[in-house]
Every structure is written in structure tokens, then in C-alpha cells.
Amino acid sequence: MSDSVGIVTPQKWVFEEPITLSSGAVLPRYELMVETYGELNADKSNAILICHALSGHHHVAGYHTAEDKAPGWWDSMIGPGKPIDTNRFFVIGVNNLGGCHGSTGPSSINPATGEPYGSAFPVVLVRDWVETQARLADRLGIQQFAAVIGGSLGGMQALRWSITYPERIRHALVIASAPKLTTQNIAFNDVARQAILTDPEFHGGDFYQHGVVPRRGLRLARMLGHITYLSDGGMGEKFGRLLRTGEYQYGFDVEFEIESYLRYQGDKFANVFDANTYLLMTKALDYFDPARHYGGSLAEAMRQAKAKFLVVSFTTDWRFAPARSREIVKALLDADRTVSYAEIESQHGHDAFLMQDAPYMNVMRAYLNNVAKELV
Amino acid sequence: MAELINLRPDLKHIAQLIKPASRVLDLGCADGELLAWLQANKQVRGIGVDVDVNSIVHCVEKNLNVIQADMESGLQHFEDGSFDFVVLSLTIQSMHNVELILQEMLRVGRCGIVTFPNFGYWENRWQILKGQMPVSETIPYEWYNTPNIHFCTVNDFSQLLAKLGMQVDGQVVLHQGEPVNFLPNLLGSLALVQFSQTKRQQTLG
Numbered sequence: 001m002s003d004s005v006g007i008v009t010p011q012k013w014v015f016e017e018p019i020t021l022s023s024g025a026v027l028p029r030y031e032l033m034v035e036t037y038g039e040l041n042a043d044k045s046n047a048i049l050i051c052h053a054l055s056g057h058h059h060v061a062g063y064h065t066a067e068d069k070a071p072g073w074w075d076s077m078i079g080p081g082k083p084i085d086t087n088r089f090f091v092i093g094v095n096n097l098g099g100c101h102g103s104t105g106p107s108s109i110n111p112a113t114g115e116p117y118g119s120a121f122p123v124v125l126v127r128d129w130v131e132t133q134a135r136l137a138d139r140l141g142i143q144q145f146a147a148v149i150g151g152s153l154g155g156m157q158a159l160r161w162s163i164t165y166p167e168r169i170r171h172a173l174v175i176a177s178a179p180k181l182t183t184q185n186i187a188f189n190d191v192a193r194q195a196i197l198t199d200p201e202f203h204g205g206d207f208y209q210h211g212v213v214p215r216r217g218l219r220l221a222r223m224l225g226h227i228t229y230l231s232d233g234g235m236g237e238k239f240g241r242l243l244r245t246g247e248y249q250y251g252f253d254v255e256f257e258i259e260s261y262l263r264y265q266g267d268k269f270a271n272v273f274d275a276n277t278y279l280l281m282t283k284a285l286d287y288f289d290p291a292r293h294y295g296g297s298l299a300e301a302m303r304q305a306k307a308k309f310l311v312v313s314f315t316t317d318w319r320f321a322p323a324r325s326r327e328i329v330k331a332l333l334d335a336d337r338t339v340s341y342a343e344i345e346s347q348h349g350h351d352a353f354l355m356q357d358a359p360y361m362n363v364m365r366a367y368l369n370n371v372a373k374e375l376v
Numbered sequence: 377m378a379e380l381i382n383l384r385p386d387l388k389h390i391a392q393l394i395k396p397a398s399r400v401l402d403l404g405c406a407d408g409e410l411l412a413w414l415q416a417n418k419q420v421r422g423i424g425v426d427v428d429v430n431s432i433v434h435c436v437e438k439n440l441n442v443i444q445a446d447m448e449s450g451l452q453h454f455e456d457g458s459f460d461f462v463v464l465s466l467t468i469q470s471m472h473n474v475e476l477i478l479q480e481m482l483r484v485g486r487c488g489i490v491t492f493p494n495f496g497y498w499e500n501r502w503q504i505l506k507g508q509m510p511v512s513e514t515i516p517y518e519w520y521n522t523p524n525i526h527f528c529t530v531n532d533f534s535q536l537l538a539k540l541g542m543q544v545d546g547q548v549v550l551h552q553g554e555p556v557n558f559l560p561n562l563l564g565s566l567a568l569v570q571f572s573q574t575k576r577q578q579t580l581g
Contacts, residue, residue, distance in 0.1 A: 310436075326445075326452075326453065329453055330452070330453050333423075333443075333453055333454060333455070333458075334455055338441055339441060339443070340432070340435070340440075340441050340442050340443065341432075341442075341443045341444055342429060342433075342436075342444050343429075343444045343445070344429060345429065359429040359430070359432075359433065362430075362433045363429070363432060363433050363436055366433050366436040366437040367436050369437070370436070370439045
């Protein structure tokens with residue numbers, strides 16, 4: 001375990017100053033759940049912010065207890081000697097505002113009512129997250145991140161950081177991401193939301209008071225999502241048409257292994273994730289479109305940026321296909337920004353950004369080595 | 377510029393042609409040897425393009441900007457006229473869309489530099505005469521495992537440029553890294569051609 005950050009303890013940061021969100025709604029106070037690994041150096045120049053995707057959180061690497069079966073969600077990438085090397089960098093993982101892993105979100109108590117926020121929790125946008133992360137950086141005394149890194153929705157946060165706070169980020173690593181969702185992406189998100197919204201136990205988002213959880217809706221949402229995160233080829237290789245009993249049963253119970261797998265994933269997720277958070281996170285994805293404020297020109301948006309970029313995509317990712325990353329690259333080149341781009345051959349679909357394909361790890365390692373060299 | 381000596385011979389000649397502080401696009405940049413040299417010695421702002429992810433890793437290791445892309449479908453990443461020099465070294469003979477890439481080079485850049493193995497080199501001709509496909513220093517593959525699909529001679533290449541409305545601005549033919557001035561299409565095994573859009577005669581009225 002010499003390459004693990006080991007046992008880590010999350011910390012809750014309380015922000016008493018109100019925040020006005022993009023929607024106009026105001027949160028009088030909020031909390032962020034945060035994990036950090038490595039040491040912040042004397043001039044506070046070695047900090048890396050890790051932005052999470054849809055169902056992610058602050059627990060990026062290491063273990064919470066010695067008994068933990070699985071480490072943080074990006075443990076393959078972060079740790080001593082790993083591409084995001086905690087011997088050199090001070091790494092910060094944050095659970096985003098609206099999340100359900102300790103940061104203020106729909107299941108938190110609304111100070112105005114003494115009840116959980118539920119349906120009263122406002123919609124949050126990617127830029128709102130960036131704002132809360134910037135305030136966290138202020139608290140830590142970090143003027144400028146060595147890098148902001150994220151996959152998928154996390155990549156969108158890295159892009160937004162580079163536009164909103166160009167002076168505060170030296171490198172942006174945008175992985176398996178997109179400059180905005182396609183119509184098909186939004187369509188998938190809405191089917192997932194409808195599964196939750198129409199669950200009889202959703203109660204308009206105020207299910208907490210009813211002592212129930214819209215588990216069926218969440219489960220369906222996750223099953224659908226899961227299909228879109230994998231590739232047809234990868235799924236076929238893993239499960240094929242394998243039957244649990246070896247024979248057709250002519251019924252609607254679990255017969256194919258893939259059914260079993262998806263139901264298992266759906267159930268697991270429904271037990272730990274908050275339905276309102278799922279709605280919020282998918283909405284944040286739908287709304288993200290930095291070009292919108294620049295006459296529809298992504299290049300114009302990227303002209304605000306001062307960071308250097310690494311953009312990475314994966315060949316079998318059809319949710320956020322390589323063509324979407326190429327749009328980002330094109331915009332950066334048009335804006336005369338510094339960018340490198342790798343299109344990684346992988347069979348893991350969208351989830352490839354969490355896997356350990358050697359070329360991917362090599363590109364990340366090479367790039368972050370250079371980021372580390374700038375520190376000396 | 378002492379380290380010029382360490383560059384691959386064709387790259388050495390390309391490097392000499394490139395003006396300091398210019399913008400350079402290196403197509404098929406491989407491990408980024410040329411760009412790294414140009415950045416260190418000529419203050420060039422460069423971008424590499426390669427289809428192979430290992431090349432991308434090598435370039436990133438050298439702190440170069442590099443884009444992984446297949447050039448067969450053109451250079452969509454790049455805007456018109458965004459480079460001073462567009463280099464394509466020892467790659468064109470393995471490409472399907474030779475005309476497209478030449479046109480794309482002069483769309484995104486002012487000046488193109490291409491290097492390719494000269495099929496007109498006497499040893500190649502001699503092997504053909506003996507009834508064999510040539511295998512030589514610049515064409516080091518057997519017919520059945522070669523990535524090369526479009527061989528040409530120095531003369532063929534300039535004819536194609538003319539057909540595409542392009543002109544040769546400079547040409548060096550090399551053998552074992554040394555320029556060949558006498559009968560270059562026969563005695564040189566590797567050609568370097570610098571080209572640009574043919575200047576049209578201005579007509580009045």
C-alpha cells in the first residue's frame with residue numbers, strides 16, 4: 001500500500017457568508033465536505049483541485065477505515081508515486097454543493113424551516129460550484145491552483161474555472177468531458193429524472209418528511225446511466241448473453257447476467273445516493289454551456305482562459321464522445337491557448353477515465369510531471 | 377545551435393529552413409524531436425500532431441503541445457493561416473489522401489515543408505530492374521509489411537504540387553544526410569521540398 005494515501009479523514013468546512021447562486025437563489029450559509037492529501041508547500045503553489053462527476057464526492061483517494069473494501073473513486077490516479085503524486089502535490093477533493101455526502105444539499109436542514117431542504121433546495125450550476133471551491137481555496141490561502149482536474153462533469157468544472165478565474169489556475173485537465181451536452185445527453189438525463197420524479201415515494205422532493213426514499217426511481221436512473229457509461233463492446237466482453245441458469249426461463253426475472261449486474265448497481269446506488277441530488281447534478285450538466293455568454297462562441301469563452309490545457313477523451317465513450325473533446329481542443333486552438341490532446345484507445349466507454357489504461361496513465365503522468373517541475 | 381548535429385538528417389535540414397520565432401505545425405511529429413529543438417533554439421511556437429498515443433506521451437514528456445489526430449481526414453482542428461510553417465516529415469508516403477493533406481497544409485499555413493523517400497534513387501531503380509521491390513535506407517520495409525502506399529520521385533512530387541496550384545520554393549535532396557546536387561533524382565534517397573501557393577499573376581482589366 002506504499003502507493004496509497006492510506007487512511008484519510010474528511011473535514012467539514014463551514015461557510016457562514018451567504019452565497020447568491022446563478023439562479024438568483026441565496027443560501028445563507030453552507031458546508032462543504034473536503035478531503036486533502038499531501039502537504040501544501042510554503043508558497044501554496046502545489047495545490048491540485050479534483051472536481052467530481054455526477055455521483056462523485058470528496059473521497060477521491062485512500063480509505064476511511066482499515067476495513068474499507070474500496071478506496072476513493074480516483075485512487076488509481078492519486079497517491080504517492082501515482083500520476084497525481086501526493087509526494088509533490090497537495091490534493092483537494094470536495095463534495096459539491098447540493099451533494100449528498102456531507103456538503104449542504106437537499107437532505108440538509110434548511111435553517112429557515114428546521115426541516116430538510118428537499119424541494120426547496122435551489123438549482124446549482126457548475127459556476128456556483130466553482131464559486132464555492134474558490135471560497136474554499138481562499139480559506140486555505142491558495143491563490144492559484146497548480147491544476148484543476150476533472151472527468152465528465154468534473155471536466156466542465158475545470159473548464160469553468162479557467163474561464164471564471166483565469167488567474168487562479170495554471171493548468172486545466174479536462175477528461176472525458178464536453179463543452180455542453182448534446183440533445184441526446186439531455187434526453188438521457190431527462191429519462192433518469194422522470195424515473196425519480198414519477199416515483200410515488202418522491203413526494204415532490206420532500207420524501208424525507210415521509211420517512212421514505214424514491215428507491216425505484218433512483219435505481220432506474222442509475223441503471224440507465226450505467227448503460228451509457230459503458231461501451232457496447234466492453235459490456236459484451238464482460239457479460240455477453242450469459243444466462244444465470246444456462247437456460248431461458250420465459251419470464252421477467254433476472255435471466256441474463258447483464259440484468260443482474262445492472263439491478264445490483266441500481267440497488268447499491270439507491271441505498272447511498274440522494275434522489276434530489278441526482279436531479280440537481282443532471283440539471284447542472286444540462287445547463288452547462290460556457291459559450292452561451294460569449295455569443296455562442298466557445299473560442300471566445302476560452303479566450304478568457306490563461307491556463308494550459310490537457311484534454312483527454314476515450315474512443316469508446318459515446319456519452320461524451322471524442323468529437324466533443326475535439327470541440328474543446330478546436331476552441332482552445334482558435335483562441336490561441338496552449339493545449340495538448342490525447343484520444344485514448346479504450347474499451348471502457350465513458351467510465352474509462354476512472355480506469356487504468358496504460359496510455360492514459362502515461363499521458364497523465366507525463367503532463368503532471370511537467371506541472372510538478374514548475375514548482376521547483 | 378550546436379545541438380543541430382543530434383537531429384535526424386532530414387529534420388536538421390528542416391530546422392535550418394524555419395525562421396526564428398515563427399509558428400510551426402509539425403504533422404506526424406513522432407517523439408517531437410524537431411519541435412523540441414526548434415523551441416529550445418529558435419523560440420518557435422510549435423504544435424505537433426500525431427496519430428499514435430505513444431508519440432503524444434513522448435511529446436508531453438518534452439513539454440510540447442501536441443494533438444492526437446488522424447490527418448487523413450484533414451486538419452479540422454486548425455484555422456486558416458494559423459501557422460508560418462507546416463512540416464510533414466517522412467509521413468506522406470504512408471498517407472491515403474495525399475492531395476488533401478497538401479492542400480490542408482497550405483490552408484493552415486503559409487509554407488509547407490515535406491520530406492519523403494525518393495523512389496527515383498538509383499538503388500531503388502536498380503532493385504526494380506532486378507525484378508524486386510526496393511528495400512533501402514529510406515525505404516526499410518518489405519513489400520508485405522510496409523506502411524508506405526504512395527511512393528513518388530522528386531519529379532513526381534513537384535508535378536503534383538504544380539497540379540495543385542502550388543510552387544516549389546526550395547528543394548534539397550539528400551543521401552546519408554548529405555545534400556546531393558548532381559542528378560538529385562537519381563542519386564538522392566531522401567527529398568525535402570519547401571512549397572507554397574503559386575502566386576497568381578495580377579491581371580488588370
